[in-house]
Amino acid sequence: MSIRVSGCELCESPGGEVLHQGTQFRVVLVDDDNYPGFCRVIWHDHVKEVTDLSELDRMLLMDVLWQVEHVVREVMQPEKINLASFGNMVPHLHWHVIPRYTDDAHFPAPVWAEAKRQPTAVSRQARTERLPALRMKMQQRLSTYL
Numbered sequence: 001m002s003i004r005v006s007g008c009e010l011c012e013s014p015g016g017e018v019l020h021q022g023t024q025f026r027v028v029l030v031d032d033d034n035y036p037g038f039c040r041v042i043w044h045d046h047v048k049e050v051t052d053l054s055e056l057d058r059m060l061l062m063d064v065l066w067q068v069e070h071v072v073r074e075v076m077q078p079e080k081i082n083l084a085s086f087g088n089m090v091p092h093l094h095w096h097v098i099p100r101y102t103d104d105a106h107f108p109a110p111v112w113a114e115a116k117r118q119p120t121a122v123s124r125q126a127r128t129e130r131l132p133a134l135r136m137k138m139q140q141r142l143s144t145y146l
């Protein structure tokens with residue numbers, strides 16, 4: 001039985017470009033000019049907290065999160081990975097996996113803070129050029145996750 005809530009943007013839309021569609025979760029690429037390679041792991045059901053999941057589902061979600069981090073790290077070559085789960089605006093379980101660079105718009109602050117600088121076009125382009133590889137490697141790495 002699936003749990004969907006009308007009016008919830010993550011129940012009603014993919015929430016990004018879908019890189020992998022599992023039976024219980026999806027991994028999407030976020031369309032953010034400042035943060036190429038920003039991915040989200042979104043649970044399909046409208047549950048609020050990780051602890052609302054069964055132990056098996058929790059293990060699956062956490063496993064997938066590390067797989068996504070692995071691929072983002074390998075392909076995007078960031079200075080640091082930021083992981084976050086808030087759900088204050090959209091109380092539907094999802095995790096952010098964000099590649100961070102010392103010259104990105106907010107470093108070392110969180111990406112939700114006030115911007116400190118504009119990333120250079122060269123930096124953004126270099127990162128955007130990695131997206132085809134990110135799509136391919138993410139699909140490969142998650143291909144066994146149903």
Ligand SMILES: [Zn+2]
Nearest residue numbers: 008011046092
């Ligand atoms: Zn929802």
